[in-house]
Amino acid sequence: MASLEQNTDNTAVLIQNLTRKFGKFVAVDNINLTVSRGEIFGFLGANGAGKTTAIRMLCGILRSSGGNAWVAGIDINKKPELVKRKIGYMSQKFSLYNDLTISENLTFYGGIYGLKRKVISQRSRDLLDRLKLVGFRNRMTGALPLGYKQRLALGCSVLHRPRVLFLDEPTGGVDPVARREFWDLIYELSDQGTTIFVTTHYMDEAEYCNRVSIMDQGRIIALGKPTELKQEHNVKTMQEVFFDVVQPVIT
Amino acid sequence: MIAPVLYLIRKEFLQIFRDHAMRGIIFVVPLIQLMIFSYAVTTDLKDIRIAILDNDKTIASRNLISALVESDYFKLVSTAPNPKHLRHNLLTSDADVTLWIPLGFSEDLATGNGAQVALNVDGSNSSIALRALGYTEAVVRLQAMKSLESFIQASITIPSNQTPSTNWDLQDEDQIATSPRIVPQIMNPRLIEPVMRFFYNPTLESRYYMIPGILVLLITLISAFLTGMAVVKEKELGTLEQLMVSPLTPAQLIAGKTIPFVVLAYFELAVATTFAILWFKLPLVGSIPLLALCALVYLLVTLGVGLLVSTISNTQQQAMFTVWFFLIFGILMSGFFFPIENMPVIIQKITVINPLRYFIEIIRGIFLRGATFDDVLPNLLPMLVIGLVIFSAAIMRFRKRTK
Amino acid sequence: MKRILAIARKEFLHILRDPRSLAVSILMPLMMVLLYGFAIDMDLKNIRVGVLDFNRSAESRSFINEMVSSGFIVESARLSNRKEIEPGFRQNKYRAVIIFPADFSLSLVKDPVTQIQIILDGADGTSAATVANYLNAVTSRINLSYAKEDFGLDILPIETRTRVLFNPELRSAHFIVPGLAALIMMMICALLTSIAIAREKETGTMEQILTTPVVAPQVIIGKIFPYMVIAALDATLIFLVGKFVFGVPMNGSWFALAGYSLIFILIALSLGLLISSVAKTQQVALIAALMITLLPTLLLSGFIFPIASMPAVLQYVSRVIPATYYLEIIRGIILKGVNWYPRMGGILTGMSLFLIILAIKRFKTRLD
Numbered sequence A: 001m002a003s004l005e006q007n008t009d010n011t012a013v014l015i016q017n018l019t020r021k022f023g024k025f026v027a028v029d030n031i032n033l034t035v036s037r038g039e040i041f042g043f044l045g046a047n048g049a050g051k052t053t054a055i056r057m058l059c060g061i062l063r064s065s066g067g068n069a070w071v072a073g074i075d076i077n078k079k080p081e082l083v084k085r086k087i088g089y090m091s092q093k094f095s096l097y098n099d100l101t102i103s104e105n106l107t108f109y110g111g112i113y114g115l116k117r118k119v120i121s122q123r124s125r126d127l128l129d130r131l132k133l134v135g136f137r138n139r140m141t142g143a144l145p146l147g148y149k150q151r152l153a154l155g156c157s158v159l160h161r162p163r164v165l166f167l168d169e170p171t172g173g174v175d176p177v178a179r180r181e182f183w184d185l186i187y188e189l190s191d192q193g194t195t196i197f198v199t200t201h202y203m204d205e206a207e208y209c210n211r212v213s214i215m216d217q218g219r220i221i222a223l224g225k226p227t228e229l230k231q232e233h234n235v236k237t238m239q240e241v242f243f244d245v246v247q248p249v250i251t
Numbered sequence B: 001m002i003a004p005v006l007y008l009i010r011k012e013f014l015q016i017f018r019d020h021a022m023r024g025i026i027f028v029v030p031l032i033q034l035m036i037f038s039y040a041v042t043t044d045l046k047d048i049r050i051a052i053l054d055n056d057k058t059i060a061s062r063n064l065i066s067a068l069v070e071s072d073y074f075k076l077v078s079t080a081p082n083p084k085h086l087r088h089n090l091l092t093s094d095a096d097v098t099l100w101i102p103l104g105f106s107e108d109l110a111t112g113n114g115a116q117v118a119l120n121v122d123g124s125n126s127s128i129a130l131r132a133l134g135y136t137e138a139v140v141r142l143q144a145m146k147s148l149e150s151f152i153q154a155s156i157t158i159p160s161n162q163t164p165s166t167n168w169d170l171q172d173e174d175q176i177a178t179s180p181r182i183v184p185q186i187m188n189p190r191l192i193e194p195v196m197r198f199f200y201n202p203t204l205e206s207r208y209y210m211i212p213g214i215l216v217l218l219i220t221l222i223s224a225f226l227t228g229m230a231v232v233k234e235k236e237l238g239t240l241e242q243l244m245v246s247p248l249t250p251a252q253l254i255a256g257k258t259i260p261f262v263v264l265a266y267f268e269l270a271v272a273t274t275f276a277i278l279w280f281k282l283p284l285v286g287s288i289p290l291l292a293l294c295a296l297v298y299l300l301v302t303l304g305v306g307l308l309v310s311t312i313s314n315t316q317q318q319a320m321f322t323v324w325f326f327l328i329f330g331i332l333m334s335g336f337f338f339p340i341e342n343m344p345v346i347i348q349k350i351t352v353i354n355p356l357r358y359f360i361e362i363i364r365g366i367f368l369r370g371a372t373f374d375d376v377l378p379n380l381l382p383m384l385v386i387g388l389v390i391f392s393a394a395i396m397r398f399r400k401r402t403k
Numbered sequence C: 001m002k003r004i005l006a007i008a009r010k011e012f013l014h015i016l017r018d019p020r021s022l023a024v025s026i027l028m029p030l031m032m033v034l035l036y037g038f039a040i041d042m043d044l045k046n047i048r049v050g051v052l053d054f055n056r057s058a059e060s061r062s063f064i065n066e067m068v069s070s071g072f073i074v075e076s077a078r079l080s081n082r083k084e085i086e087p088g089f090r091q092n093k094y095r096a097v098i099i100f101p102a103d104f105s106l107s108l109v110k111d112p113v114t115q116i117q118i119i120l121d122g123a124d125g126t127s128a129a130t131v132a133n134y135l136n137a138v139t140s141r142i143n144l145s146y147a148k149e150d151f152g153l154d155i156l157p158i159e160t161r162t163r164v165l166f167n168p169e170l171r172s173a174h175f176i177v178p179g180l181a182a183l184i185m186m187m188i189c190a191l192l193t194s195i196a197i198a199r200e201k202e203t204g205t206m207e208q209i210l211t212t213p214v215v216a217p218q219v220i221i222g223k224i225f226p227y228m229v230i231a232a233l234d235a236t237l238i239f240l241v242g243k244f245v246f247g248v249p250m251n252g253s254w255f256a257l258a259g260y261s262l263i264f265i266l267i268a269l270s271l272g273l274l275i276s277s278v279a280k281t282q283q284v285a286l287i288a289a290l291m292i293t294l295l296p297t298l299l300l301s302g303f304i305f306p307i308a309s310m311p312a313v314l315q316y317v318s319r320v321i322p323a324t325y326y327l328e329i330i331r332g333i334i335l336k337g338v339n340w341y342p343r344m345g346g347i348l349t350g351m352s353l354f355l356i357i358l359a360i361k362r363f364k365t366r367l368d
């Protein structure tokens, strides 16, 4: 606990030997990480590397099989319910209500986080403005293009101003312009002091991160600033770093 | 032409058998339903709870009481000390029926003054009440007729060598010759005695009547529900679109989607029928091929309903609710629980479009009365018409979507 | 509290947005109670009887007239020989055939006892017994009138003074309406809520909710509330239709009726949510709801089929079915005017608490 208290000032996420097994299969294998406050941390890895599993554990919705982690200073194994107050989460699968309108979805999530009515409507207005969704507020969510949906999902997950925001493949399936706009929002949030923990497949997005880790078969096999990693591997892009470290799966 | 359909069917079966919840729904649930339904759905009334107050306390009153209690229908739950107590028994639902034999009962009986007993029935459950009333009155009437007979016999003397002359064989020639009687009559009582004979189900087991209806419900559920769901599920997942862009014709698609459920429904019907015959000793008097033929016509209806619903539903929830909605009305208006002839005329007319009504009638006829093709034809024809209409409507809507 | 309201509000919107669920929850109960109120009649009417009269005398005719004049029996076929009997049964032309032998009128004046034969379709055992009973009663009436003519006896030796309490005219609606209320509440509550959680699991929104600080009781109560309103609305509708359309009397207190109904609704909702939090898919949830809540309520609660006639095992089962108690209570309140049921009320309250707690306990705030 002592180390934890020291770290609360500048550490947003601290992961120690975190492990998750499904039966015999080890999805997350003994990972260690520290993410500082305000950092944009890229959590990279091939499909099935174990990224979602790790994030779910960090969000307190999946029990860990071993090791421990602290999110915003809170022990995820001991107080998963408390963790949830401090974080925002955007799942890799679009998961807002298609039969609610945009503003109804926002109101719902605001209410779920226990925000006051006035606060919700004020922040919703702000957010809709920043997300460029003002004109669509009364549209049925199910009828929106995917890019809009994802911006809305982001909005819903930050309405309560979380300390740490977990984004699991937030830009999957979205066009480059929309992705660009999405990352502008991420930067904005980061400037306001929110720690961003984001997974992605797009290696150009990896370049936008302050620091990245690369995961493969449940283990973290590379960690550092994008520039450092590129230097280390003597390549020009993160793409190449990725190809370098991730071994083809031999079956 | 046929091969693609076979692949579709194969895929459908793979999906059904791989999903263990589905396996349960198809193979285990129906048998459990059959068991519970068949045991629960008995309308025979046994053990009607009767409370009795006997103020007379004579042989005659005790005879009446034992006649009641010894019939299978009644269970004596209390002998009340006073009439107030009887009423209380009804109020607290401790008894269904109360009988009060007042003082002077036997005297009035003996003098022919018309002895009276008071029978009170709890009408709050009118189905029990009605039958309880009927049974009690029947027992009392029987006692009354016995007294009437002995009364008449006492007032006249009849020659003792007389026995009923009629021979009740079905083979009996139609015109019964009357054998001349020798003994002259001074005063003969006119007394009619009905001789009852029950065809098909002499023990009046109500279960036999209900089980064929349950079989209908089972195959309806399997075919209509599952077809509807199977199509909508593919719609939800987007795989239906995939199938529709393939060179499959709508006819092939429909065949591929429905044939597996025809097979399952037949399988279900066969298993459930076998089970009902072996376990519940349900008689199957009629012919099995006829049963299979009628079932096929009925499946045309249910599969059509399933398909039609799937074309107007986008989610499984909608599909389920829609099928459920129609099914509830179909079942309750089918004569399964409540005889159609008791319903108001308007509602009887509405039931003309209810396919369940026809099939329940057909299947009961075949199972219990050995109905032949000619016998079931009046029910089979309307069912066929309904089936053709629904199925073509389903195909038309289905085609429209594919284009 | 705010969180509960947020969930309840959202749940309301879901229901309002899906017209079909709305129809299932409001329209269907209304249609059911109207249709069944009119359609269900336990009393056998218009019993079809075929006549095979070899005697064709004034006596046999007067028997038939007496039989038909009771109003319960209609002569639906006249047969000319015995070979016609069986096909008629198979085509369901009549429930019974009454046969007068050729010497019926002669035997009547000559023999001490004259027999007629009645052949009944036993396939529907229960109705057959009732039909037999009616025909016996007709015969007794005729015998009595003969006795009166011949011997001056003008009453049956034993006369039953029958009174039906609580529902003097034995109107089926009076007992069907309370039963339907129980059935419909169970159906609405269990079917709608059973998918309320399973649906969110399938679409992935549950994962999103789980990462927020809501706790299980908030989710469960937030989900119960809207359906409670709908079920209460349905119940009100059903009881009002019962009273004003079918003339079901209200002998007890509305207050007691509302109280016990709310407890029952709570049970049904918790049961639905319990199923929903255990089931993984909507399909499984719905089928489980049908099996666990609806069919037992329909079949084992005494709604239609008398519990006393069931095998012992099923009688025990009926005692753990909430509707068994609820039905007895509301029939008691409405028809008998008895408002206070400490034992059964206690059992229902216990059941509702148990189920809510269980639903909350089984609702996992984690994915595994």
Ligand SMILES: Nc1ncnc2c1ncn2[C@@H]1O[C@H](COP(=O)(O)OP(=O)(O)O)[C@@H](O)[C@H]1O
Pocket (backbone or CB within 6 Å): A022, A025, A027, A045, A046, A047, A048, A049, A050, A051, A052, A053, A054
């Ligand atoms: N609930 C589960 N049960 C069994 N295996 C799982 C479960 N969830 C994930 N896995 C497995 O764990 C591995 C990592 O999955 P995931 O964390 O989703 O990967 P990623 O998000 O990096 O693509 C995959 O091989 C997946 O099949």
Ligand SMILES: [Mg+2]
Pocket (backbone or CB within 6 Å): A048, A051, A052, A053, A092, A168
């Ligand atoms: Mg993932």
